[in-house]
Amino acid sequence: MKHLPRIDSKFIVIALSVLVLLYFIVFPMLILIYDSFVVDGAINFSNYKAVYSQNVNWKALVNTVELSLLVMIASVIITFPMAWLIGRTDLPWKRTFRTILVGSYMIPPYVGAIAWVQMLNPSVGYLNELFKFIFHLSAAPFNIYSIGGLAWVLTLFYSPFAFITISRAMEKMDPTLEEAARVAGASPLRTLWDVTLPLMAPSIVAGGLLVFIAAGSAFGIPAIVGMPGNIEVMTTRIVTFVYMGDDKGIRDATALAVSLMIIANGLLFFMSWLLSRKDYTTISGKSTRPNMVELGKFKHLAFAIVAGYAFVAVILPIGSVVMTSFIKSMSKGLELTNFGIDPWIPVITSAQYMESIGRSLVYGVIAACIGTVLSVFVAYLSVKTNITGRSLPDLLVVLGGSTPSIVIALALIITFSGNYGLNIYSTMWILIVGYLVKYMTMSVRTVAASLSQVHISLEEAALNSGASWLRTCKDIIIPLVMPSIVAGWFLIFMPSFYELTMSNLLYGADTKTIGVLLYELQTYADTQNASVLSVIILVIVLAGNLILNKITKGAVSI
Amino acid sequence: MSQVSIEHVYKRFGKVTAVGDFNLQVADGEFVSLLGPSGCGKTTTLRMVAGFERTTEGKITIGEKVVNNHEDGTFVPPEKRDIGMVFQSYAVWPHMTVFQNVEYPLKIQKVDKAERDKKVQNILDMVHLGEYGERYPNQLSGGQQQRVALARALVANPSLLLLDEPLSNLDAKLRESMRFEISALQKRLGITVIYVTHDQSEAMTMSDRIVVMSAGVVQQIGKPYDIYTKPANKMVADFIGLVNFLPGVVKGDRAFLEGTEVSFANDKNLTGNVTIAVRPENIKLSKTGGIVQGTMKHRFYLGDSVDYRVQVGDKHVIRVIIKGIQYGTFADGEPVYLDFDKVMLFNRE
Ligand SMILES: Nc1ncnc2c1ncn2[C@@H]1O[C@H](COP(=O)(O)OP(=O)(O)O)[C@@H](O)[C@H]1O
Numbered sequence: 056m057k058h059l060p061r062i063d064s065k066f067i068v069i070a071l072s073v074l075v076l077l078y079f080i081v082f083p084m085l086i087l088i089y090d091s092f093v094v095d096g097a098i099n100f101s102n103y104k105a106v107y108s109q110n111v112n113w114k115a116l117v118n119t120v121e122l123s124l125l126v127m128i129a130s131v132i133i134t135f136p137m138a139w140l141i142g143r144t145d146l147p148w149k150r151t152f153r154t155i156l157v158g159s160y161m162i163p164p165y166v167g168a169i170a171w172v173q174m175l176n177p178s179v180g181y182l183n184e185l186f187k188f189i190f191h192l193s194a195a196p197f198n199i200y201s202i203g204g205l206a207w208v209l210t211l212f213y214s215p216f217a218f219i220t221i222s223r224a225m226e227k228m229d230p231t232l233e234e235a236a237r238v239a240g241a242s243p244l245r246t247l248w249d250v251t252l253p254l255m256a257p258s259i260v261a262g263g264l265l266v267f268i269a270a271g272s273a274f275g276i277p278a279i280v281g282m283p284g285n286i287e288v289m290t291t292r293i294v295t296f297v298y299m300g301d302d303k304g305i306r307d308a309t310a311l312a313v314s315l316m317i318i319a320n321g322l323l324f325f326m327s328w329l330l331s332r333k334d335y336t337t338i339s340g341k342s343t344r345p346n347m348v349e350l351g352k353f354k355h356l357a358f359a360i361v362a363g364y365a366f367v368a369v370i371l372p373i374g375s376v377v378m379t380s381f382i383k384s385m386s387k388g389l390e391l392t393n394f395g396i397d398p399w400i401p402v403i404t405s406a407q408y409m410e411s412i413g414r415s416l417v418y419g420v421i422a423a424c425i426g427t428v429l430s431v432f433v434a435y436l437s438v439k440t441n442i443t444g445r446s447l448p449d450l451l452v453v454l455g456g457s458t459p460s461i462v463i464a465l466a467l468i469i470t471f472s473g474n475y476g477l478n479i480y481s482t483m484w485i486l487i488v489g490y491l492v493k494y495m496t497m498s499v500r501t502v503a504a505s506l507s508q509v510h511i512s513l514e515e516a517a518l519n520s521g522a523s524w525l526r527t528c529k530d531i532i533i534p535l536v537m538p539s540i541v542a543g544w545f546l547i548f549m550p551s552f553y554e555l556t557m558s559n560l561l562y563g564a565d566t567k568t569i570g571v572l573l574y575e576l577q578t579y580a581d582t583q584n585a586s587v588l589s590v591i592i593l594v595i596v597l598a599g600n601l602i603l604n605k606i607t608k609g610a611v612s613i
Numbered sequence: 614m615s616q617v618s619i620e621h622v623y624k625r626f627g628k629v630t631a632v633g634d635f636n637l638q639v640a641d642g643e644f645v646s647l648l649g650p651s652g653c654g655k656t657t658t659l660r661m662v663a664g665f666e667r668t669t670e671g672k673i674t675i676g677e678k679v680v681n682n683h684e685d686g687t688f689v690p691p692e693k694r695d696i697g698m699v700f701q702s703y704a705v706w707p708h709m710t711v712f713q714n715v716e717y718p719l720k721i722q723k724v725d726k727a728e729r730d731k732k733v734q735n736i737l738d739m740v741h742l743g744e745y746g747e748r749y750p751n752q753l754s755g756g757q758q759q760r761v762a763l764a765r766a767l768v769a770n771p772s773l774l775l776l777d778e779p780l781s782n783l784d785a786k787l788r789e790s791m792r793f794e795i796s797a798l799q800k801r802l803g804i805t806v807i808y809v810t811h812d813q814s815e816a817m818t819m820s821d822r823i824v825v826m827s828a829g830v831v832q833q834i835g836k837p838y839d840i841y842t843k844p845a846n847k848m849v850a851d852f853i854g855l856v857n858f859l860p861g862v863v864k865g866d867r868a869f870l871e872g873t874e875v876s877f878a879n880d881k882n883l884t885g886n887v888t889i890a891v892r893p894e895n896i897k898l899s900k901t902g903g904i905v906q907g908t909m910k911h912r913f914y915l916g917d918s919v920d921y922r923v924q925v926g927d928k929h930v931i932r933v934i935i936k937g938i939q940y941g942t943f944a945d946g947e948p949v950y951l952d953f954d955k956v957m958l959f960n961r962e
């Protein structure tokens with residue numbers, strides 16, 4: 056019975072983490088669902104009927120589905136050809152383009168929304184002014200505050216999900232499958248059509264669904280771009296109801312939130328089923344370097360298109376906020392004398408602003424530290440043990456990560472404001488719990504991937520030499536997977552730092568985060584301070600990513 | 614007339630020369646193997662013939678058609694080269710049935726349906742997959758998938774078949790039977806083949822001629838028998854079969870085993886320091902007499918033969934393989950005599 060204590064410590068740790076996860080992830084969601092269906096003590100749909108009989112809510116649902124579909128289709132149409140051009144042809148500068156397109160994923164979407172409002176608002180948008188000047192127009196050609204404008208910004212900032220999914224699948228696909236078509240007589244385009252496209256179909260659908268879910272769950276972009284034009288979506292309706300502050304508002308919000316959750320989680324479930332189907336897996340030998348299709352006379356055209364897209368999607372919005380942050384007076388034109396660091400002074404010297412930044416950094420760090428420890432246990436459990444139910448914690452974490460932020464926030468409000476014991480409402484802890492529920496999944500994935508590379512024999516050797524399980528973790532396992540743990544830390548820290556959707560519902564008088572502050576500034580039409588803060592966020596996120604890149608040697612990035 | 618002609622072909626990847634000054638003429642219906650250790654440039658050469666890489670320098674002709682000539686920029690893409698190719702990873706399309714896979718090249722050529730069906734069924738029968746047309750590749754074993762790949766490569770009657778280590782993902786038994794199957798098919802169809810492998814017995818059994826490569830450079834081109842018995846240099850002798858290398862010095866028309874009076878005919882007219890090479894199976898062991906004396910060091914019983922190590926002097930351990938001899942004939946530590954047959958001489962460096 057010498058090794059009984061080892062099993063005990065393992066079991067306790069595992070039981071604890073399962074309990075914590077159940078309490079903070081599953082319990083609030085169950086309460087949310089319960090609240091949405093139970094009216095005056097009886098289970099029924101009256102709540103849903105009431106909510107959806109209001110035209111504005113029904114319209115929001117329709118808008119959400121329509122917009123998400125539009126954004127999904129546009130994203131796939133844009134990113135599949137680009138993934139192919141970058142992964143399979145002799146397109147010049149393709150590594151740079153890949154970095155830019157993948158990297159655009161790290162720009163907080165609301166910063167992108169702010170930038171596009173600056174460029175395409177109908178009254179003074181930079182690009183609208185430019186087009187008016189070039190083409191001698193009397194009125195602005197574009198109005199960002201429209202369904203089209205909203206779809207445009209959503210597409211630019213959520214299509215990286217599709218790009219990343221599709222280009223990863225393309226990298227993993229055995230290139231000789233395509234080469235076999237070439238020797239069989241098929242031209243590069245015919246090969247693309249007959250072999251690449253069908254084989255990539257599951258990943259294309261998966262990437263598209265990710266975009267659909269992300270666009271449908273987005274709050275920042277619809278709030279900044281849609282609301283001024285009176286375009287409401289599910290998330291903005293939920294926020295409006297919660298802001299009403301009364302029980303009725305919350306109850307209406309629960310019905311909308313549960314609808315959104317069913318759509319998003321249902322689609323994700325479908326997607327993982329689709330990707331796990333074995334039909335399309337093939338034996339692939341030593342991977343050869345893929346033959347790069349020669350674009351020939353289309354090389355310059357393809358380059359211009361991809362470069363143009365990268366410019367519009369990434370460089371232009373960043374340029375816009377950076378430029379705006381240095382404009383002395385918005386009412387004057389873009390003359391050289393009107394640029395300076397003047398707008399930065401009030402921001403940097405403002406205690407309120409600086410406190411928000413500090414707060415967000417602190418919350419991000421706390422969430423990242425707690426989340427990393429939990430992630431290591433969860434990942435270890437699911438990859439390295441064979442206990443029954445070992446993948447349950449992992450599943451719970453995935454459930455949290457796949458639930459729309461707005462839904463998580465609402466569930467936390469209902470559950471943790473004292474009605475069920477714990478009351479952390481308007482403290483920093485409710486924010487941190489929210490960040491953990493949403494972002495732990497990325498870090499669990501990263502740690503699990505690296506743990507699965509550590510051979511079990513290393514661990515057994517330590518156990519055989521008499522080390523306890525906890526000691527083995529500390530001395531053998533943790534050091535071996537350290538880079539992935541650090542990566543996992545950043546993967547929680549960075550999105551938590553600039554989080555808006557949950558923070559906007561969960562913050563209290565003393566816990567206003569930088570995301571919320573920025574959103575307020577934008578809604579007060581204080582575009583200059585908003586730009587300065589945006590630039591500060593971008594710099595911090597960029598720095599975080601550079602560190603992450605260094606640590607993982609480019610294997611993981613947000 | 615030469616079916617494939619590769620003239621002064623170079624391939625450089627940045628500073629790395631993957632293939633240097635490659636010259637080869639492959640005759641119509643000939644089976645030629647490219648053999649060499651991993652990384653020596655075999656795949657790169659094959660991919661240049663297929664059209665997946667451009668030559669950095671040099672010219673490749675298939676049949677009458679120049680497909681790649683760096684001087685005038687001629688380059689014919691793979692789909693216009695009229696070749697069949699079989700890949701190491703099978704590369705059978707998982708979203709198509711066996712029949713559809715094999716049918717694909719004919720579809721591209723717009724062969725009409727009736728003709729297509731006949732040809733596909735015919736070639737599937739030939740690779741013993743006649744009954745498997747409706748299956749999907751994930752319902753087939755590795756060996757069957759490789760036969761699908763072979764059928765697909767052959768169905769359109771290409772003028773040239775390229776194979777890149779097609780058997781290396783199969784288990785040992787299957788590999789051996791597939792060798793004979795591919796050979797037989799090639800003879801039957803009379804097709805020209807360039808076959809890449811790092812497995813010398815594969816190359817020896819199947820090829821009309823072997824091209825031995827090392828570090829991107831052709832070491833020797835010849836029939837299997839000539840490559841084995843008259844290797845052009847130490848590298849080839851070492852790579853093909855087993856060999857003992859011993860230091861020697863040339864004096865006149867004899868090459869002397871260093872530090873001894875034992876000598877061999879200097880038939881290549883070498884000078885100075887040389888390497889004396891002799892294959893383990895060309896050495897005779899005896900208890901009573903031979904040209905070199907040594908001590909039995911180790912014996913390994915291999916069933917059909919015994920693999921001996923004999924210590925000669927302080928520095929040399931010579932490997933001797935004797936077929937069908939009793940394991941107990943020689944004892945460890947016993948003095949033995951060696952006789953060398955078919956000795957080969959190479960320049961030393
Ligand atoms: N696309 C490429 N880029 C850079 N180096 C390459 C490329 N393809 C092959 N090489 C290099 O060329 C050499 C020969 O490779 P290869 O032809 O694949 O060898 P083999 O097939 O004989 O194992 C190797 O050193 C390999 O690393």
Ligand SMILES: [Mg+2]
Pocket residue numbers: 652655656657
């Ligand atoms: Mg190779």
